[in-house]
Amino acid sequence: MRWLKFTASGKTSWGIVEGDRVIAVDGDPFAGWQRTSRMLPLSEVKIELPLIPRTFYCVGLNYLKHLKEAADKRGEVPAVPDRPEIGYRAQNALIAHDEEVVIPSFATDKIHYEGELVVVIGRKVKHLTEQNAMDCVFGYTIGNDVSERSWQKEDRSLWRSKNADTFKPMGPWIETEADLEKMETIVRVNGKETNRFATADMIFGVVPFLVELTRYFTLWPGDVIWMGTDGASPDIKHGDVVEVEITGVGTLRNRFVREER
């Protein structure tokens, strides 16, 4: 099932995508819902951010090529993490599918994308085991972990480099039935493929993260975990359109624009 938050005729609601149509529902997928008789062409609705997570988790280094690329840039030998460690991103930075990533006028040209699988939590859980961890996963969506790399070198906590307003596109919807083992992540800039990797080819997968996190944390419905990216990005310029496709989930598309001085 493909859950979409959308606005049409001034009303924002959840809906279920079927082919090129969306069926509006009353309620929401976490607390309870039922179908309405309202059906709209997908092309005629404004796609909204699926949700604002209570806590916004994000894995920093979880694919080998990306790890090596990041280490090379720092002139270091890549150190592969020996356990699942989580980081955070900031809610202010979230935008929806088709909304614009605004590059601040005073940013450098080192603007990079990172296409990521996003795990959406469906239930309040703690102390998960390898056996039951996946039961708390409501579905998957897609994230673009936009970064300003010159700030990233200077920031103690990646505050501006990763969390400037509009730097966290997420969407377009939440897919509940995709098979992680079959997914490919494909990134395109202005229609031209620039990255492709097996989404599941993580250093630590979804299950080890869920087990380790919930030794310490309660996960809540609507929490998201961005699972990291592989490979490197070219510098993204004003007017570029970046698409992150994850097969079986969907395609997240955002245009980048540079703020005028």
Added chain:
Amino acid sequence: MRWLKFTASGKTSWGIVEGDRVIAVDGDPFAGWQRTSRMLPLSEVKIELPLIPRTFYCVGLNYLKHLKEAADKRGEVPAVPDRPEIGYRAQNALIAHDEEVVIPSFATDKIHYEGELVVVIGRKVKHLTEQNAMDCVFGYTIGNDVSERSWQKEDRSLWRSKNADTFKPMGPWIETEADLEKMETIVRVNGKETNRFATADMIFGVVPFLVELTRYFTLWPGDVIWMGTDGASPDIKHGDVVEVEITGVGTLRNRFVREER
């Protein structure tokens, strides 16, 4: 004005504290409210967490003695930050006044408090100036940035060390009229004073942080910024009661208990 979120007779609402009583209001202080005729003794209500912030900001190193102490522990020369840099904490960890901080059974004895001033944002703002920055401040509350120091040494992003469930007590209420320049932060363990410092004695104050953050970020009503702490903490043990008082704001009190194996 002193804004309290509380529960009485099974109903949770906002109220205004006057002396030892609380007057319930309809609505909330951010979106609009009005007084009701319901008045209760403060001692008879359950004090709730004032709010769950949309984004949870926290300054890591913002007082000189704390900075020096942290550097000494790492065997380093203290490096004073040359600009305001922000970090993040996680919403899962928040608890209210008088709720218990639960130390995981597998944590070490290096459990420390950090008594902090918390700035509560009242309006949606960006691009603040030195002149108008304080206009977005709704009021102040108090935070205890509980830390497990052995995990802190190992964590890449302070994920467990700072954000384990219950490690972020905040409250008891939001005070809208306190004068930052006159505040003192006083910490007591089991009634005995262990720290005292001028709350405003920060490396970077509230205004520089608001100006710098809003170059990059939109702040939203209910966002919080924890402003850092001074000095050091003794190791906190099972059964200890930690009180963080900020004069003119209030006292946040929490008992620490060690989870049984």
